[in-house]
Amino acid sequence: MADDQLSEALDLVEVRGVLSSGIAERGPWVTRVPAAYPLPPSAAHPLKFLIMVRGRAQLSTDGVDGPIELEPGDIAILNRRTWLQVEGGAGDGPRREILPEIGVPAARLANDSGADDLLIGGRVELNPAGDALLLEALPPLGHIRAADAAGALHARLHQLFDEVTGNRMGSTFAIQQHAQLLLLEMLRAYVDQAELPPGWLRVLTDQRLRPVLRLMHAEPARHWGLEELAREAAMSRTTFAERFRAVAGVPPLAYLNRWRMLLARRALRDSDIPVRSLANELGYTSESAFSNAFKREVGESPLRHRHRMRSELAAVRA
Structure with a gap:
């Protein structure tokens, strides 16, 4: 995608990546939430993403056969799903039911470096024209595997996580910028790894x-x-x-x-x-x-x- 038509299209639909929630846990855990969480259905954003920063987990959602395995650095993109379930952690005993923390729990992520699993959730904000482009260009669930992703995506993830946990001056602004660039790298990686459905993203490639x-x-x-x-x-x-x-x-x-x-x-x-x-x-x-x-x-x-x-x-x- 050497041409800048992707940037032109993303500008028209005003795509914006926003970090919205996070999980930092030890031991067996499971979370079951509507895909709109933490927003009420009337304000729900139809496009979500999950980043497995550390640990491993299984993700299930409607319209997809069986769970997918999330490994460190993997990203899942959920398109117009109504619910999701994520379970992770190792050890004996029943899984604790938890809810993602609203807002990325930067302090916990920074201080809880011994957590088995670190997971960050976000949403993609679109103007109404985005329905005609990005949502139609993506499947119900896209899985970007870290093992197959380019180095630029790995670097962007590390930079984002450093800002989330660093508590430095201007971090809120930096996180917003990194989330934007992360979204672009996610789309690039997905295009490289997946068979795209018919739509503008596929025709651009x-x-x-x-x-x-x-x-x-x-x-x-x-x-x-x-x-x-x-x-x-x-x-x-x-x-x-x-x-x-x-x-x-x-x-x-x-x-x-x-x-x-x-x-x-x-x-x-x-x-x-x-x-x-x-x-x-x-x-x-x-x-x-x-x-x-x-x-x-x-x-x-x-x-x-x-x-x-x-x-x-x-x-x-x-």
């Missing part, structure tokens, strides 16, 4: 189709035709259309329309550009044609979307 995406992203207003795009991919029109749909999950022009809508959402929220001008910039023949396409994709008119997004942003900042 397709060597034959990446030049086509580069063109569509660079000139979204252009009226691209299948013949022209197929030539760029060095394929026949039929072969290109079939391959694109199989890899991206949608036909080429449907993908282009979705990309235009992502650009439109950001422009409506962040700028005062008139809807008519935005329609022209994105290649629509009229304001009404753009508004109809936007409403089909987003579920509300451009003006209503702008008003709602700005109202929500103002409420957050208040």
Whole structure:
């Protein structure tokens, strides 16, 4: 993924990795929680990740056959799961039922270096457009194995853990930045290790189709035709259309329309550009044609979307 189209897409959906919970335990233990924990269902974030810093554990969740084994440095990414169970620890006796501590228990992790198991949980925050990209691009459960991961991911994990446990000045800011970069390394590692489902993440990794995406992203207003795009991919029109749909999950022009809508959402929220001008910039023949396409994709008119997004942003900042 040498091109920077991944960064462009992640910027559009405003992906943000946030550490939210942790476990530091000795002896046999088990935790059974809704996947929304520690947030109520109404505020749940659909994408979670678990990092096995030290020790070993078994993770089970809905929609997955059997538990997966988490070893030191492994990461699990949970996509729209409703519950999860993690059990770990060694020794005799029954497993103690525990709940993850809300907020990463930095003090305990720093002072409890003899704990058998250290586990950090987090969530991925997305704007509404993220549903159209990242959630559709990932399976219900992704397992990134430390043994197969690149050195950059290992280094990022160590840096993050050092900040969590170091209690140094500016650590809150540093943890946020490391969590962001960790998320990027997680996606890179997952792409390298897994067979991706059809979606934007898979199409970004397709060597034959990446030049086509580069063109569509660079000139979204252009009226691209299948013949022209197929030539760029060095394929026949039929072969290109079939391959694109199989890899991206949608036909080429449907993908282009979705990309235009992502650009439109950001422009409506962040700028005062008139809807008519935005329609022209994105290649629509009229304001009404753009508004109809936007409403089909987003579920509300451009003006209503702008008003709602700005109202929500103002409420957050208040």
